[in-house]
Amino acid sequence: AQTVTQSQPEMSVQEAETVTLSCTYDTSESDYYLFWYKQPPSRQMILVIRQEAYKQQNATENRFSVNFQKAAKSFSLKISDSQLGDAAMYFCAYRSAWANQAGTALIFGKGTTLSVSS
């Protein structure tokens, strides 16, 4: 079974600085997707960024980028120029690329709470 591990329960960063959130995963599959979701306090979860395992190029979305190391099974999120609105819980998630029975479900880590100070 696949697992996702986020080893940093809490992180903090100052406005305009850069922070990196860590995520490792375990799988025997070769084809899969990885995601970072953001869950602000009392608000719904939204997708921040996604990465296809077959792509070697790291995904970027404006101030958000990932460092995807397939051999190491590592998928970290870098937030540049941090803003107060980035404060939230961030979840790393895995999803199999195969449309088997459980292949469509997201498998989440326990999350990292990011606080941003001015």
Next chain:
Amino acid sequence: DTGVSQDPRHKITKRGQNVTFRCDPISEHNRLYWYRQTLGQGPEFLTYFQNEAQLEKSRLLSDRFSAERPKGSFSTLEIQRTEQGDSAMYLCASSLRGGNNEQFFGPGTRLTVL
């Protein structure tokens, strides 16, 4: 608003009572998912539908839980004989078919069992 909606947003019930939650997905999405999130944890998969067919159920979904998606539109999740351990946030998400398609989440229903 064309996002995923859930009703109610909060539910407080006494142990042993039955509760039912509703999820309305984004209209063109044929896949619908239910997850459960306890405090300080990531969401855990419960079940998913493709159109009206329930294709997968997690081991977390005990016999007291049942989900339906009649006509492939909205979905309901019912918990019978609630227990204190059922207290959690129940999240619904929907997506188009395809592994790379984003799952859009609703705001969740927070259940408290007294």
